[in-house]
Amino acid sequence: MPDPMDKPQFDALIARHGIPLTEAEKEGIRAVTVYTMTMAERVRTPRDVSVEMAVTFAPKVATP
């Protein structure tokens, strides 16, 4: 399990959103960033540069 996200990085990411958090709340959430960081690492399997993402929505047929 990696360490939690470092505080400057975490603060920078959170600051983008303008959510009114207390310092205690920030620290509590920063402590569990290990979960998302582990998952983010896990989805980065070696793959060819050209591999495309999932296309969720099928293109619509244009109506004349």
Added chain:
Amino acid sequence: MIPTIAEAAALIAAKKLSPVELMKDRLAKAEALNPQIHAFIRFTPELALEQAKAAEARQMAGTLKGPLDGIPIGHKDIYETAGIRTTAHSRVLIDHVPQKDAAAVRAWAEAGTVTLGKLATHEFAWGGPSFDLPWPPAHNPWDTKRFTAGSSSGTGAAVAAGVILGGTGSDTGGSIRGPAALCGTAGIKPTYGLCSRVGVLPLSQSLDTVGPLAWTVEDCALLLDPLTGHDPADPSSANRPKPDLLSGLKDGVKGLRIGVIRHFHETDAPVSPGVAAGIADVAKTLEGLGATVTEVTLPPIQDFNAVGWIILAADAFAVHEPWLRTKYRDYGEFLRERLVLASTLTASDYLQAQRRRRELCDIVAKAMEDCDLLLTAAALSEAPLITVPGKWTSFEAPNFTNPFNITGQPALTVCAGFGEHGLPVGAQLIGRPFEDATVLRAGHAYEQATSWRSRRPAIAA
């Protein structure tokens, strides 16, 4: 005796059961039990009486609409209901009164269902179990100290208690199949794109599906049928012919090939002995009915869970971002802090998860060239105490259901017996995309060959 939908429909058609009397009986029981199970956050007695009277008029006139006419149901409180508050179990939408019914609500109403009320959900389908919301979380009728799972928590509790014969759920990472497992009901997450989601408050648009929970698989098929079909108003709706879910339901499983994803529930995330025994029972029973059972190997379940949670969390944050800025303290602690954690994901994290999603879809599709159904757990164990699941549990614990939200496949929870604590255990059958009928057929065959459906929670009556 609490009838199934199929049984009630036959009695109503034969004029041996009054829709009005059925509605009054179930509503009275629901109101009496609600202080213990908290399945409903709002009753709709006037609407129920109006709909039941209309059903009874059709019964007398010989113009019943079909097997759902006069059947008491409930809707998860993320389904919009015209003129009736739809809150997502949240203070954020405490005064939200929609102008229109969700497509699924309309479809069931047109089939003649009788709406008893709005059902508890984890906050916005991802927040629970929370005790700091305007309503308490639903409790499990098998043991009211225990968890229902979520997020379709009220539907699972109400169906298991028999106070409704079926209800709506939604499933983004297991929110139909988890409550079905812990509450001992059936529940199907249909193929992504099979059912319109118009009017259902979103959690993750690239994973969300709507579907039913009911006591039996047959009842799930009856409830799912009117929800299917292309809806141009839903961008995710598949433009395909409406499937036939009912005519082959009782055809059995002879010749079906079932692949057990043994490593999911034995080594990747070992399940409790009761759940393991339930899965083994499903495999053995279906094999005895003529299916072929083999073993399938996929990437570790943790690979699927990582993809599923990153996509769900990022999508959910995008949905809630404006409200988080202005109504942060109106959310319960669990949901608001999960959403803030989601906000730390980057665009690259999200896109890498989507790329991995495509790879996993291809791997599962390849594995299903040699089998018609997959089989694994629906939940890790029997229901834990309701105080056990915590704020971060969904990120910590293995999840047997979200792999099939990622792949979009139809997946059904069936009750597979009872575990070491005497509580129900679930197993999950998964089909190829748009082969929902095959999943239902196998689940129905299993239920018919076992006696689990004869056992209800002690408080049900």
